[in-house]
Amino acid sequence: MSTPTSHSTLDQAQQRYAASLMNTFGPPKLQLVRGEGAHVWDADGNEYVDYLGGIAVNALGHAHPALVEAVTTQLQTLGHVSNFFTTEPQVELAEKLLELVGGGTRADGRVFFTSSGTEANEAAFKLTRRTGRTHVVATDGGFHGRTMGALALTSKEAYRTPFAPLPGDVTFVPYGDADALAAAVTDETAAVLVEPIQGEAGVVVPPAGYLAAARSIADEHGALLWVDEVQTGMGRTGRWFAGEGVRADIVTVAKGLGGGFPIGACIGLGEAGALLQPGNHGTTFGGNPVACAAGLAVIRTIEAEGLLERATTLGERLRTGLATDDRVTEVRGAGLMIGLDISAEAAAEVVAAGLRHGFVLNNTTPSRIRLVPPLVLTDADVDALLAAWPAILDDAYAAASEAAAGKDS
Numbered sequence: 001m002s003t004p005t006s007h008s009t010l011d012q013a014q015q016r017y018a019a020s021l022m023n024t025f026g027p028p029k030l031q032l033v034r035g036e037g038a039h040v041w042d043a044d045g046n047e048y049v050d051y052l053g054g055i056a057v058n059a060l061g062h063a064h065p066a067l068v069e070a071v072t073t074q075l076q077t078l079g080h081v082s083n084f085f086t087t088e089p090q091v092e093l094a095e096k097l098l099e100l101v102g103g104g105t106r107a108d109g110r111v112f113f114t115s116s117g118t119e120a121n122e123a124a125f126k127l128t129r130r131t132g133r134t135h136v137v138a139t140d141g142g143f144h145g146r147t148m149g150a151l152a153l154t155s156k157e158a159y160r161t162p163f164a165p166l167p168g169d170v171t172f173v174p175y176g177d178a179d180a181l182a183a184a185v186t187d188e189t190a191a192v193l194v195e196p197i198q199g200e201a202g203v204v205v206p207p208a209g210y211l212a213a214a215r216s217i218a219d220e221h222g223a224l225l226w227v228d229e230v231q232t233g234m235g236r237t238g239r240w241f242a243g244e245g246v247r248a249d250i251v252t253v254a255k256g257l258g259g260g261f262p263i264g265a266c267i268g269l270g271e272a273g274a275l276l277q278p279g280n281h282g283t284t285f286g287g288n289p290v291a292c293a294a295g296l297a298v299i300r301t302i303e304a305e306g307l308l309e310r311a312t313t314l315g316e317r318l319r320t321g322l323a324t325d326d327r328v329t330e331v332r333g334a335g336l337m338i339g340l341d342i343s344a345e346a347a348a349e350v351v352a353a354g355l356r357h358g359f360v361l362n363n364t365t366p367s368r369i370r371l372v373p374p375l376v377l378t379d380a381d382v383d384a385l386l387a388a389w390p391a392i393l394d395d396a397y398a399a400a401s402e403a404a405a406g407k408d409s
């Protein structure tokens with residue numbers, strides 16, 4: 001892997017960025033110009049293995065021919081029509097999603113398409129109101145998006161406080177604790193909302209049986225079970241859905257669905273699929289034929305290239321390999337959704353060192369790393385990270401202790 005030699009191009013890009021874009025994300029770490037497979041290149045010609053994948057989005061990596069072909073052909077044929085009309089890709093993707101949610105046989109349900117994860121959750125949130133109840137039980141550390149409704153269901157105070165008051169009647173319970181959930185859900189509860197594995201929290205896996213417990217608790221009170229698969233869905237964990245095997249009333253998906261093309265979906269199952277009626281909800285872009293063609297291409301390619309099995313195999317190799325370094329204190333996850341804790345508060349330094357060694361990594365907390373690479377990651381890409389890992393940690397720990405020494409003096 002190459003090492004950045006000059007930052008002049010990046011400096012310039014950062015200055016122009018800061019002058020013209022709202023400062024919601026902090027300064028960009030790189031200016032990227034090109035991608036292929038699980039690799040990206042920056043404006044200075046440096047190459048990186050992309051272990052972030054656009055935050056669990058680029059399931060097929062970058063510039064996958066099947067995705068390029070599907071999007072290009074659809075755009076050349078019919079690019080957008082509004083929801084006064086339908087198109088073949090839209091109906092076909094809805095049918096395909098119901099089939100995948102049903103574990104191979106079509107589930108009884110209905111799909112509402114959106115352009116993002118937070119909008120999929122907004123649709124679901126409105127859907128839950130149509131039960132006639134308003135109370136929702138969600139989890140500490142859960143993340144469901146940044147729009148006002150989805151934010152009301154997201155526990156993190158730093159995200160919520162500046163925007164109060166948010167839609168109310170939400171109770172947060174500790175994640176993974178079925179007893180706490182049972183105590184919080186009542187006959188007034190519209191829905192129980194959970195991620196099968198928490199992503200933004202740093203890949204937190206609940207105890208076995210948690211989702212099934214949530215199902216029976218919801219059933220006891222006539223509440224809906226709403227599973228947010230925005231990050232875990234579409235093959236990320238080595239299965240189509242991480243919550244497979246537990247019947248949900250609502251499943252929301254987005255991130256990996258379009259492989260980089262913006263699309264999300266709120267899937268209502270059984271009676272929940274009929275709760276939103278004409279006039280209740282809408283979208284201009286959701287269900288756009290180009291986005292739906294992208295979704296179909298992603299699903300077909302995952303099937304054709306056996307990417308679920310690949311995610312499982314590569315994920316196991318990565319988790320085992322990364323854990324061999326003593327500075328890694330815990331490794332979690334499933335498939336290519338991997339979280340790891342390190343022994344020092346040096347996660348930001350690990351990400352910076354990763355870039356110097358030619359890897360895009362991600363930190364979710366001061367001591368937590370998240371890896372959500374494309375499902376088309378190769379064995380060579382895995383070998384490369386495992387080979388560089390001790391040196392990345394060396395660099396990161398050195399940088400962190402230098403910073404600490406600087407603070408002390």
Ligand SMILES: *Cc1c(COP(=O)(O)O)cnc(C)c1O
Nearest residue numbers: 116117118143144145199230231
């Ligand atoms: C990313 C994410 C969202 C929000 O999706 P956006 O497309 O960023 O709006 C919602 N839920 C989960 C679990 C996510 O990981």
